[in-house]
Amino acid sequence: MSLYGMMQTGASGMNAQANRLSTVADNIANSSTPGYKKASTAFSSLLLPSSAGTYNSGAVQTSVRYSITDAGPLEFTTSNTDLAIDGDGFFIVNDGNDSSFLTRAGSFVKDGDGNLVNAAGFTLMGYDYTGGTPAPVVNGFDGLVPVNVNSAGLTATPSTTGLFYANLDDSAAIIPAADLPSANAATAQYNHKSSLVVYDTVGKEVLLDIYYSKTADDVWEVAIYDRADAAPGTAFPYGGATLLQSQTLTFDPALNGALDAGSATDIVVNVPGGATLTIDLADMTQLNYPFTVDDADVDGNAPSSVTDVEISADGTVYAKYENGDLKPLYRVALANVASPNNLIPLPGNVYSQGIESGVITTGFGGSGGFGNIISGATEGSNVDLATELTDMIASQRSYTANSKVFQTGSDLLDVLVNLKR
């Protein structure tokens, strides 16, 4: 009923549109900021009591919303420490003052200390592998440490398991007991020989000579020696600690030359200076076909330095060694809340838990409702320029209309004042 009220309503409309234009301005400015989530405005009306014959114009109330759950497009990069989450969840980052925040901005780079820091200066947090495979603390940030990719030095792994599958020639000659390789005599004979490289505890290569000798029909002896014990250019007799291990294999012709049910299926060797190595022989065969190796493999590796880091989909940060082996160092933790859109945005594309958002739960990528972590990509801003520009135009027109309401009120007041001359 009052012209003043109408002018106030116009002013509140202009204010609301100014708010909307501010969010548009922010959105456009951050349209290429990784992990930026667009802000939008929602309006609601505020009414004053009116009666049947009178209308008191009210005002418009602005509430600001953030489209935090709306994922931005993935932008692929060439850095493998650029991370994105495909699905729900947030990275847990630390500002350096022991305050943890959530973020989707994953353009991490290694800083001088080896920590992974994103463009806003926040450090990526994860669980450490030094105490074994980590388990997340579901409802808090306890146990999280900065992910440091400098921490892995030289490592060597001794060989513990291996396999050797080959066919032994059924038609090979039987070797007299005194000349078997296990007797380590100068006159030793063998039917087949092979060798395997294994690693001792300091990662030194140890070459094991493996002799296969037929002792009777369908019975073979496997004897293992350390090559280092042999004088250069000769084999038998081996000096030093002599025979490392021997084993008897029995084959069953009725099973297509496979090992007999009662036969040993592996050989256990104490590698000189290394661990106990079990070589699986379960798939050995004895057929009338020349000696052929089907498969031979041993684990363990020589000392090697870290060349790079690799981050897998479940967030495990692997150190990549020169020889191509991968060793887990950290596991990147993810966090989520019941209502992500109600998180409190803070500068630097980070969010903190608020009353509306619900409690933080933590977990790992790819499990428990958390998305996969993608290495070599960042999540782009979820702002669409076209939408923002159309919003801006609409907002501009709306602002003009509100200003016209205000102006009309002002003009009418002018008329009213001029009634009395």
Next chain:
Amino acid sequence: MSLTSALSTAQSSLSNYATQTSVISRNISNASNPDYVRRDAVLTNSTIGAQGVSIQRAQDMALFVRSITDTSTSSAQETLLTGLSNLKNILGGNDYETSPAVLIATMRDTLATYAAKPGEATLAQMAIADAVTVANGLQDASKSVQSVRYEADKAIGEQVQTLNELLARFETTNNKVYSGTQTGKDVSADLDERDSLIKQISSIIGVTQVTRSGNDMALYTSDGVTLFETVARPVEFETSSGFSASLVGKQVFIDGVPLAAGQGANTTGRGSLQSLIQIRDDYAPSMQDHLDEIARGLVVAFAESDQTASALPDQTGLFTWSGGPAVPVGATIIPGIASSIKVNPALIQSLGGDPKLLRDGGINGAAYSSNPSGASGFSTLLDAHVLALDEPVAFDVAAGISTSASILGFAAESIGWLELNRSDAESAAEAREASRFRSVEAFSNITSVSLDEEMSILLELEQSYKASARLITAVDEMLQALLAVAR
């Protein structure tokens, strides 16, 4: 979000097409490289909706294994044929004019002429000269056989060195492939190099390959001996500085196991190394045995026996040797006798000898003379010599051919033996080369670059690239239209 995502999709497809074009250009630039395996850049949709390019090699493992096996057998046969041809060259050209068989036959004819006219001193000179030619021919042949062995030995030394170098390079390349595969890099170029190294190794020695986790590879010889497993195994060999009939060449050790020689003219060897060992330790020594048996036969055939009743031992006659004047006893090979056989200096006029002793005997003293009166018409001894060359004699079974034949027959049989082996080796070489050619062709049909195909793909890519670029222009125009509204 739609316009922005349209932009970013167009952008990623531009980069995908660029990757595909670079793969095509690499294919085209390697169109004539036999070790290059064609790559296909295939567009893939990842689960996150983004498109990516994965590079696939057009590898066919079965055909590759086939082609390297055929390379080994063909290379082995080729090497054996070269060795046998070298041995054949010792005997002269197509008519074997420098072979002992031909030289001995000439000498026999001259002796027969002399026997018809035992009084002619010139004929005695001619017969002696022919005998010198026979002795020199045997010595030269023996020397040449040993030089064939020496050359084979040197070639083994060189190939062992090459093999060790190839294995060392294999180690480097295999490590690159392994670590590249672990970290998801494109290892196509390293795989090409590794395959090319396997091809080169297979021409020296037959290999079988075992692929282990992470694209790591282990190599074994066709006998199952480890060549490469994480590290290269040493291949050890020492060359000998010279060869004689009694010297045995040193063995090649691979990972401590001696490498066996190939067997037979259609050799069982895989790769040139086994064939070289076969030439050095089998064919050339056999030929040396034949020459030694011929030389021993000649020394025995022309030996003089005691003509009085004093039972003096037989002594060497026209032909003598390093063990002379004693005469070899029994049908046993005397190693190296062919390299020391010579005409008895007592018969050579220029050395102060008397050629007439050929007719009369008595080179070893009057007791051995069959014609003590010196009658100029005496031809009994000469006739006996001529006949002896055609009489069957016992030969050592170890020589591998007849145990009872005339010297001339044995010499001819030796040529036959060599020629048979050589022609067998030649036909086997042709068959194996044809088989190798076929399998290499089949392999390259799968793996080599077809220019027509690449060009047509290139045209498609060009169109797609243009379409993506057009998309970017369109989005740009749309945004501009919007900006024009917001004045």
